[in-house]
Amino acid sequence: MPMRCSIVFFPKQEVEMISPLRRTNALRTLGACVALTCGCAVLAAAQTTGTVKGTVTDAATQRPLDGAQISVVGTDLGTLTNTAGQFQFNVPLGQVILRIRRVGYGSSNKVVTVTPDAPVTADFAMPQVAIGLDAVVVTGTGVATERRKLGNTIATVDASQLRNAPVQNVSEMLAAREPGVSILPSGGLTGEGARIRIRGAASLSQPNEPIVYVDGVRVDRGGGFGDFVGTGGGGYPSRLDDINPESIERIEILKGPAAATLYGTEASAGVIQVFTKQGSRGAPSFDFMTEQGISRFPKNRYMPNWGFARSDTQATRLGQFYGTTVQAFVPFSRNVVTNNLFETGYANTFSGAVSGGTSAVTYYVNGRYSHDDGPFGNRRLGPANDLDRFAQGSASIVILPASNVKVKVNADYVDRFHMTPSNNNNIYGTISSAIFSKPELARCYTGGVPTGQGSCTTDGNPNSPLAPGNPFGQAAFGTVREDMQEEIKQDAKHFTGSVNLAYQPVTQVSLDATLGVDVVNQVSTDFAPFGYNVDNLISLDPDGYKFLDDRTRREITAEAKATWTTKLGEYFQSTLTGGGQGFVAKVEDVGEGGEHFPGPGLEVVGAGSSPSIYERFLSTVNAGVFAQDQLAYRDWAFLTVGGRYDRNSAFGKTSQGVFYPKASISLQPSSLSGWNSSALRSNFSTLRVRGAIGQSGLQPGAFDKFTTFSPLTSELGPGLAPSNLGNPDLKPEKATEWEVGSEIGILNDRAGVEVTYWNRVTRDALYQRQYAPSGGFRAVQLSNIGRIDAHGWEIGLNVLPVNRPEFSLKLFGNAAFLHEIVTSLGGSPPLKVGGSYPRYRNFVKEGYSPYALFGAKLVGPCSLRPAGATYACLQPGQNPYDLNGDGQFDTDADLLAALATPRSLSSLLPIRVDENGNGDFLDHYLGKSAPDWAGSFGFSATMFKNFEVSSLFEYKGGNYTITDLTFAFRNSNASIGRNSERAARVESTLLNPTSTAQQRVDAAKEWLTLRALTPYDGLNQNENGRFVRWRELGLTYNVPTAWASRRLGLRYVSLKASVRNLMLWTPYTGIDPELNEYGRGAASSDLNGIESNFGEGIDAFGLALPRRFTFSVRFGF
Template identity: 25%
Template sequence: MKLYLSVIALGLAFNALAESPDTTYTDISPIDSAFFSQLDDLVVTAMGIKKDRRTLGYGIQHLDADQLNTAGTASLASAMQGRLSGVDIRPSSGSPGASAQIVIRGARSFTGNNRPLYVVDGMPVESTPDFSTGNSTRGANLADRSIDINPEDIESINVLKGQAAAALYGIRASNGVIVITTRRSHSKAAHPTVILSTDVSAEIASRRFRRQEVYAQGTSISAFSPTSAMTWGPRISMLPADSKYGGDRQGHPGEYYNPVLADAGLNGWTTPTIYDNIGAFFQTGITANTNISVSQHTTKGDYAFGISNSYQKGIVPTTGMKRWGVRALTDIKLTDQLSTGFSANYASTRIKSAPSANSAILNSVYTAPAEFDLKGTPCHLPGDPAAQISYRPTVYDNPYWWIANNSYNQNTDRGYGNVWAEYNPLYGLSEIFTLKIREQAGLDVYTTNDSDVLEMGSAGNNKGSIDNYGVSRIIFNNLATADFNAYLGTDWEAGLMIGCEVNQNNARWWNYTGTNFNFYGMPVIGNATSYSSSEYNRCSRTVGFFGNLSASWRSMLYLNVTGRNDYVSSMPRAHRSVFYPSVSLAWMWSQLPALQGVTAIDHGKLRVSYAQVGQAGTYLTDYYYTPQYGSGMYTYYPLRYPIDGISAYVPYQQIYDPQLRPQNTENVEAGVEVGLFGNRLHAEYTISYQNITDQIFSVPTAGSTGYQYMTMNAGRMRTWSHEILIDGTLVRGADWEVNLGANLTLTDNKVVELAPGVESLMLGGFTSPQVRAEAGKTYPIIYGTAFKRTDDGQLLLSKGLPQATAASTDLGNCSPDFVTGFNLSARWRRISLNATLSWQHGGRMYHGTNMVLNNAGVTMESLPWHEGTFIAEGIDEATGKPNTIEVERQQYYMNYYQVGESGVYDMSFVKLRDISLTWQLPDLGPLKLQLSAFARNVLLWTRLPNFDPESSQGNGNMGGYFERFSMPATTAIGGGLKITF
């Protein structure tokens, strides 16, 4: 008797019902055991339904724990990089706790959430950042909440990429779903299994910037300028001859005078010396992960308990992360009909980060003149620690002053998990029908307390400030399902699952700020003399009813039909109810009688699916608010209400369309899979088309409407994506096994149209350049001022110098042409080698650091431009004739690197993401020992000069494409130990 239909387990690998000790996922009985011998490739699909992946009518990718690169990182995103096709993972940097943007098969929302839904042990958990970095032009990066998930706790990940795969999750799942199953024991044992694992690694910047060390501080070759932010000054060797500061004619031969040194209490007279300010600033980072777990599998169920700690010290002093995690789960078989269990997780995450872009500290590190000893010179006036001094105007902080005084802190305490009960009323009563009724209630509760501390004397805010802000969330999720399966003769199998889900999210944000400290040394609220505060509460609920009908014929055709109706509180009354269908069909053509004798083909499948899923927006009736005054021109809020007890209200700048309806993603997907030569070669190709209509976004309105944004449905995107996966076992033997995998992703994510009258949409960045969506272009693009050119492309020069257009324009497409990853897994006896290589071709980013450093005469590339004059090629705008005006090379170079276009670079790269060597020692009695050595980001080839392209600004959709003195990416080398007994 064969009975195979959807097996509901809601993400929990409860296997108590199966008596077989080594069968992980079998949970239906009585069942023909011969059938399960085929089920060696079960995966968790939507709502925890486990299926043989070969029967699925849509694409899904499965990663086991050993396929995650967890060594040397505390980030799940980082652990998955290079392993997945169709999934774009863009880390913001190598800084501890740095956010990462994960997008599956291209974006679906111009400005909204494009991150997948995370489901841990059947419970949807929050993974998005609670605080946006906005335009990402100031402050520090802010973590997304996937950082609370310890990659070491993960047993497996299933990535539901297409909408057909995710449709059962309804409105929250249009971006795909990452279904995580945490570790547990699968082998029945008399004693608990204890695993102790630890790894430690040392980190440095993956690419260290090397500045020119020939020319000194100054704005022109003719004079040393000890307060300039630039190094266009005279040759360092010529400083003693400087007309104003040189010592040759002032009784200090061979020396020059630097008043900044004198301010710092040092001897102002000094000899020209070269200092490695960049090398001196960065420290060696450390990442240490430790995990202890105890687990056991028995006939009555199983349990697992674990404690984990991640410790990271960043390469920028004072930055780092500490994370503690505790988890426990049990699956208990009460009777043959009734089982229950729970999963509970606690995470405490403490992150310290450093600011970038307009608040950057690396700006002053990179631009520090080679002849100035940045580390060795006191960073404040003698006896006055609040009066910072630097080699340049302190509109940017002296980095040493910053690390001694300021900090950006993110602290989150979080608990999430669920309890469940499962009832199987027909157990033992029927061999034809099975029915499972399951109830699961879960909570995801956390509080984030962040604090931005700027001590008295900070750049742009010399009176100091402390900004304490946070969010408290309570998310309740209740899921009830009934799953009915039937065997209908020898050819047909069928099943029906129905269920309902309630998800309620209560959130409260707050902010309390104190400014103007009384005195230095106590940068706390209590020492402030001016205060402001705010809070915001929000509640949303989604109620979904869903069903899943499945049928199969002769183990050859598999049909799956789903439908879900969601009711969403955040939408206007008339558009709260939304229905999303999906249908998928898999044809196991390898089951054709004609192919039964072909031994080379193990399995072959064609699959096709269609689905619709949407995203809800937030609709509010028009409201007023109390404004506060600030803009990019200010480094703080100069004016807030109340004013001497008087407050004010004005219309909020954003309004909402009362006709707002959920946006819709329509997806058609087709794929072919084949397994050959005893499953030693597996290949898979998927083509997917997404048509995203009725986008909900805040349409930037013409300012003359009196509003800035209107939340409405507008615009359309479409995405073609092609994914190829190949896994092959090249060698397999008693001593040897070599597996090689490759994945390739081509995503063409195009903005078909925006709102009427809206040609483009800012995602973040500066006024120019910025990252934006533009109608008719690939999503997204860099947008900014370009060089003024003639129709045939020649530079249009003004007084011999390049100039910018007054209007901004498309400066390049950010999306890569393709991304590919190669995975090597080789074993010789007890030694195994694993490596991941990533290759990204194409894609452009704004790299502000390169641009600014060129403009300031800091880069090695600038060296030929410091002295002399030349006549630039181009057309003189005044005459319309070829340019004949001779200009200083320096002036030309500076003007060139003032135009936004000059900061846009190709970010193609090839990167050896990780390589690890593991030695499984011979068992020492009950002890199993494993030693490993590993390295991450060790080799990098890229077209981007000077820096690693995987370092950028922003924790949203602009992430990965806009860089400006961002925290660097890192290279790590380390080792690990794992003890099992």
């Protein structure tokens, strides 16, 4: 076949990233490859190929199906249907077998004869099925493979099936779709990224986030603002959500070592691979989408701020301030959070795409713009806001220079701006300040006049400019208005590009190579202007400050593999795959700070009179080789064995690499030719059993093997202080996992069940070992001394009770059970989340779940004390007080005598118990912050052919404990708390001179259920966290295609209305059971460490997940 190639070289050039101080040429190699590839033009291919075209529809509803995979059996040739269900591509001349597949539908084959004279038409009508094993997957298999041939589980999320769902990013696309895959939102601020856990925690110290690939290229899985800028815990963006959701075709998920062995080191926490859309042959087709949305926080989850006047004089002043009647010792309330920090958020999104191509080149290009101004903010108080803005672009080009050669070029780019307020457990956070408000402390300062409506202005007119004051009643740190002056922002640019070359020299052999790069450059800033102490309360750098973090991450992925398929006799077939994979990752993080501006109007770091600087550079290299052979027997029994050998620059000098083996078996008797006539067929239309075992690992940090020192300043001059205690013997921790399972289809596959049991053991787990400080190092040393055992069940159910042209209904549900135990810490003591901060009670402790909670307990009734126990307990009539100091538990009579006169809460000290007698009153097991069970259920339906409705519910429960630190402070803290309704009533009763002794006794007993915080950490701050949340509801109307074509000249038009986070049912009385103090990347920019891994279930002054209402229009021509 004659060809002409023109090779084009671009002149050497550099691409400027965000920072003006740094330039990178990481894209030059990729650009040259694209130019070389695109410069080759095919002059003659028609002599050996012909064209096949057709339309794919739903067999019951006759609706066109997009995203269906059409392939030529025995080759790598294939394409996808477009939004009209149409396809067209070139195939070899002669008789070929076409195979059609789509998630949720039964596959089928069709034999066609292809000639060069005219296109051959092959239409398909696909029946819906409740269980599908014929879908082709790629991740973790080495080569495109049908699910039924794999002994391990692999989940697929098909983007085309989410068109009716209210999803805005990758995290929402994954949420509640697959058992064992947990998407953990940390709060409700706009643009806040979710954490991802697959089958719990595989490591004690290394990242438990799965590694992420886009079109075969490993990408940044992190988040946050870098090491020099923080918010307090929430509002941290996720780099995973940088991916353009409109460009995604599907997402594949490997759940653990049994499936992820071929990805080697770093894969034991799972693997997520995103596949972007590709074009198909035909004239250019255009698709557009516009979406408008509003979002609101659920106000009913926020309790008012309560307080009371302690004298008639104070009551008179407060009455004038609020313009209402206030009586001494009578609690009153104000809704500080909901009335002053909540607004209606507005969002708009626009997306456009064009796709098409010829027999030689196909293309897909998408652009998306999104602007989401969330439901937090009050411009009158200050500029702090929650805002997320995207400009995204994606492109995919597939070049077919010959029938056995395919070149794919993919590129994704995002320019993202993110803004969030200071938040969560942050004494200078806007939300915490509002939650801590004590209405009785509200007042105006000099220059401020009360408006009579709870605010201070220059002249007492509510519409006049605000004036100095403390209108919400902050007792310390700063007012809400002062905290609202702080602005935390991030500008990020993220590029991912790849070139893939597939070559099939002969029918039995396929060669494949991928080269890609992922580049992230983000600049984060934390700024407060000169004089931002507008109410003269805040003392933190009142002259202003600015901190800047400039982080660049570059990672290059290279992979090459070969596959050889051959017949072994009459019944056996072997598919042998081998290859190599390598990664080079570099991270540069530079932080600069400037404090104490000399005057107003200055907004640059260098203007601060107290400078600070920080710099970090990391470079890691990982390389491995892998091989796998799959042996098939009569296309119903499949045995797979393989392994990978890895080396990593983070391994210690004494570690020479690591080998990870795998093996699996899959048996599908229902595919045997005699199955339909067997007795089992009457009960099971589909039956498969499977099992797999495999290993993968997690590497230590890049510098963990080195002993390092940090600079030290002293009166004697500069010096060095010990920093990291290195370990030359470090090696990757290794997780071994085995799983068994089955898929069963009944009623002609109208109902399907999938069940999996898995068991994982992580040996040589990396753990922060603590040595005696007398050795010279107070810091911990990372060592391979731990072990974690885990097992679980995953169950999925799909039912198609009705499937008719006018009405179809699909019901689904899934559940995952998780049990984890830390079986060994190598003799080291437990580690606590949050270090010395006593409020967090999450511990990693031997013999318990890694999410275990420990804290204080009060002395309880003797009737509940176990037989043989000797610790203190209460006899009938006794109370856990000793107010008279006689060394005995107080009776009610003792309390009546002690409380005959007013008494402060600070003098009421309940008596704690020490059940094991070791002198530690805070070591009582209080539960765990990870649920036993999690899952989802819902339905999707089509009505009157053109209406689609879907609904999704998510649930968690079973030994699930949430730490409600928000109300622990509100109930108990003397200075910035005691502003809940119960705490205010208890305290006012005890202090009121007109209260009776009995009323004070009753209040003292109620105080036993409110007292929390030091020295009672863990007491009265834990609640049952189980919940059911109505996660999604969507309704779509598809305009009849004939009407849209005739009247509007369009291929299709669809209108969608949807809601996210519609309702919540939970016994949890805090703000939201899904809140968490540590957001994605909040504890570390590299996602590792005990806080990121096990700082779960901590509700600390965050914002609930908002309801989001959206309306969108899609159309194409």
